[in-house]
Structure formats: C-alpha cells, structure tokens
Amino acid sequence: TDFVARFGGEEFLVLLPETDEAGALVMAEKLRVLIESSTLASVGQITMSLGVALVSADEDSYEPVIRRADGALYRAKAGGRNQVSR
Numbered sequence: 285t286d287f288v289a290r291f292g293g294e295e296f297l298v299l300l301p302e303t304d305e306a307g308a309l310v311m312a313e314k315l316r317v318l319i320e321s322s323t324l325a326s327v328g329q330i331t332m333s334l335g336v337a338l339v340s341a342d343e344d345s346y347e348p349v350i351r352r353a354d355g356a357l358y359r360a361k362a363g364g365r366n367q368v369s370r
Contacts, residue, residue: 331366
C-alpha cells in the first residue's frame with residue numbers, strides 16, 4: 285500500500301513499495317505539476333520540490349534512504365526549486 289505522511293514542518297514522505305525508480309520519478313513529476321497548477325485563495329500559486337530515493341534490499345534501517353531523499357530534495361531546491369531530483 286502506498287503511504288503519505290508529514291515528516292517535518294514542510295516535508296512529506298511518500299512510500300511507494302511496489303514502484304521502481306522510473307515510476308517514482310513519474311509520480312513525483314505528476315504531483316509537482318498538479319501542485320504548480322493549483323491556486324490557493326489565501327496564498328495564490330504554490331510550488332514544490334521533490335527528492336526521490338530508493339530503498340536498497342540490504343538496508344535494515346530507514347535512515348539511509350531518508351538521507352538520500354533529503355539530499356535529492358536539497359538538490360532540487362538548489363537547482364531552482366519546483367523540480368524533481370534523485
């Protein structure tokens with residue numbers, strides 16, 4: 285089952301257990317476009333940056349994949365925001 289949770293102040297974690305990297309990148313880009321095309325009455329247009337990382341089969345902890353996803357997120361922000369990075 286896919287799962288979405290708030291992970292920090294403005295950070296969310298999306299788990300896609302049956303999805304490969306290509307599928308995760310497609311999903312992330314669809315989500316980015318959906319958010320970008322929406323307008324909120326109180327703030328106007330918003331955008332989002334997304335970082336994509338895969339869990340390795342030999343990892344027994346969530347921490348390494350969270351670090352990789354966080355690194356990808358910061359690369360997306362450093363690259364100009366409103367984009368997907370891996």
